[in-house]
Amino acid sequence: MLTHDDSNIMTTVSNEKLITPTTKEPLVSEVFKMSNDLGNFINKKLNDTYKRLIFDMGPLKPPGPFPKDPHQGNMSFSESYIFQTKYGPVNRFWLCYYPLLDATYCQPCWLFSLQRSTWCTGLRDWKHLSERIKEHGFSKNHIEACAVYEMWQKNINIDKDLENQIRKEASFWRMVLQRLFDIIITLATNSLALKGHWEDLSPEGYHGNFLSVVQLVSRYDQVLNQVLEMPKGSTRYLSPTVQNEMIECIGNTLEGHLLENIRASPFFAIIMDTTQDIAKVDQLSIVVRYAAISRSENGQPVDIKVKEVFLGFYAVTKHSAVDLVKQVITLFSHKNLDLKKCVGQGYDGASVMSVNKIFDFLTPKVLRSIDERTLLQKCDQFQSKYSDVIGPNFSLQFLNVYHLTFPELTEMCNVYQLCKDIITKFGVMEYDITEVFMAILLFYTIPVTSAGAERSFSKLKIIKNYLRNSTGQDRLKYLSLIVVENKAASKLDLSEVIDQFANIKARKRL
Numbered sequence: 001m002l003t004h005d006d007s008n009i010m011t012t013v014s015n016e017k018l019i020t021p022t023t024k025e026p027l028v029s030e031v032f033k034m035s036n037d038l039g040n041f042i043n044k045k046l047n048d049t050y051k052r053l054i055f056d057m058g059p060l061k062p063p064g065p066f067p068k069d070p071h072q073g074n075m076s077f078s079e080s081y082i083f084q085t086k087y088g089p090v091n092r093f094w095l096c097y098y099p100l101l102d103a104t105y106c107q108p109c110w111l112f113s114l115q116r117s118t119w120c121t122g123l124r125d126w127k128h129l130s131e132r133i134k135e136h137g138f139s140k141n142h143i144e145a146c147a148v149y150e151m152w153q154k155n156i157n158i159d160k161d162l163e164n165q166i167r168k169e170a171s172f173w174r175m176v177l178q179r180l181f182d183i184i185i186t187l188a189t190n191s192l193a194l195k196g197h198w199e200d201l202s203p204e205g206y207h208g209n210f211l212s213v214v215q216l217v218s219r220y221d222q223v224l225n226q227v228l229e230m231p232k233g234s235t236r237y238l239s240p241t242v243q244n245e246m247i248e249c250i251g252n253t254l255e256g257h258l259l260e261n262i263r264a265s266p267f268f269a270i271i272m273d274t275t276q277d278i279a280k281v282d283q284l285s286i287v288v289r290y291a292a293i294s295r296s297e298n299g300q301p302v303d304i305k306v307k308e309v310f311l312g313f314y315a316v317t318k319h320s321a322v323d324l325v326k327q328v329i330t331l332f333s334h335k336n337l338d339l340k341k342c343v344g345q346g347y348d349g350a351s352v353m354s355v356n357k358i359f360d361f362l363t364p365k366v367l368r369s370i371d372e373r374t375l376l377q378k379c380d381q382f383q384s385k386y387s388d389v390i391g392p393n394f395s396l397q398f399l400n401v402y403h404l405t406f407p408e409l410t411e412m413c414n415v416y417q418l419c420k421d422i423i424t425k426f427g428v429m430e431y432d433i434t435e436v437f438m439a440i441l442l443f444y445t446i447p448v449t450s451a452g453a454e455r456s457f458s459k460l461k462i463i464k465n466y467l468r469n470s471t472g473q474d475r476l477k478y479l480s481l482i483v484v485e486n487k488a489a490s491k492l493d494l495s496e497v498i499d500q501f502a503n504i505k506a507r508k509r510l
């Protein structure tokens with residue numbers, strides 16, 4: 001493990017006087033030669049010139065593979081920390097890795113943070129890295145360092161007073177936004193309206209849920225209290241317009257993640273439904289369904305889950321089947337979803353899927369009663385029907401699995417248990433039976449109402465409920481997304497939402 005002792009620290013911004021470098025400053029040519037690997041700079045003082053050189057070389061993100069640490073269960077750093085969250089892709093520009101010490105660090109904090117932490121000297125806690133990253137992304141020092149980093153990016157002449165002012169403002173407003181976004185998400189995911197009858201913060205009267213909660217929190221929280229103390233008319237992010245912008249921003253971030261996950265899956269199915277809202281307008285709701293394999297930390301398949309993603313409400317103007325199809329095609333191309341990956345569509349309520357028998361080969365009851373020749377026939381039939389997504393090796397691969405699982409099929413077991421058994425027990429040979437895995441994913445994706453238990457369209461139930469209580473107007477598009485996708489919404493990384501909000505604000509200012 002690295003020592004996190006301050007003697008290992010080589011740089012600081014405005015407290016430069018406090019640090020006594022143990023070796024002389026590196027030469028400019030040396031800096032270039034050494035690249036920007038932090039490991040080379042331990043105990044070296046960096047002044048603004050060197051910082052600029054390192055800065056211009058960009059954050060250090062070498063490609064893997066990364067060494068596995070036997071003292072930490074063979075875990076290692078991974079590129080996925082930089083580019084992936086559980087909910088979709090991100091780009092943590094600040095997260096770097098230096099090969100010399102096999103450790104991760106934060107580029108802005110290394111260069112600009114006033115408080116030294118392991119994120120400046122190197123961190124090797126692979127076991128808890130996800131949590132450490134999340135926690136760091138929100139820390140005051142990091143936010144301040146990122147603000148200075150951003151200023152350097154814009155090439156603004158660096159002046160220590162300006163730098164300090166930027167630090168202070170950045171962290172204050174980020175803290176404000178963090179609280180406000182948290183309140184909005186909490187209210188929206190609980191289907192609570194944000195607005196009240198009086199949109200002001202006069203001491204009397206009813207303020208609506210949003211402002212009431214802001215006031216409540218401010219009684220215990222210095223940050224929000226300070227915002228409420230500001231004179232009326234100053235930017236406080238409390239107006240209804242800003243609330244709408246914030247909702248839009250949450251909705252956009254959320255939708256981005258959900259779409260990214262759909263795009264990453266090999267195929268999906270579309271489930272549609274029309275429901276009248278309270279204004280008697282027919283609203284088409286669209287849910288995309290796909291299946292995903294959950295994995296343990298070391299990548300072993302542990303479960304298979306159906307995911308349903310709500311894509312929003314769309315007012316139906318023409319009711320013919322052809323028009324509905326047109327509407328769906330336009331929508332999917334708009335959202336950059338490849339309709340070639342669509343393996344089925346369903347209309348809620350009606351079991352339009354006549355694929356009942358095609359998945360017979362996965363049903364233990366059927367498997368117990370047929371011979372190998374019939375099974376092979378069924379597999380071939382299935383493969384030729386789905387030859388777009390299932391390869392020709394499927395039948396052979398499935399027969400192998402069948403021979404290995406057959407003894408257990410005599411026990412009572414349903415189709416879902418069998419599928420789960422296959423993906424967990426044969427996880428190690430996943431790459432030898434990829435077509436079997438694909439077939440199972442396909443089975444979970446297609447909304448069949450056969451082959452065992454009926455699956456309920458849970459999302460559509462929430463959606464219908466929502467429509468019975470509000471109108472599906474355009475301005476509610478994002479709110480409905482947050483309500484329906486509340487689980488994903490409550491897990492959103494707020495720092496990412498705030499980044500988006502800051503971008504929107506910056507664009508509007510231009």
Ligand SMILES: [Zn+2]
Pocket residue numbers: 094106107108109110119136141142143145
């Ligand atoms: Zn940082």
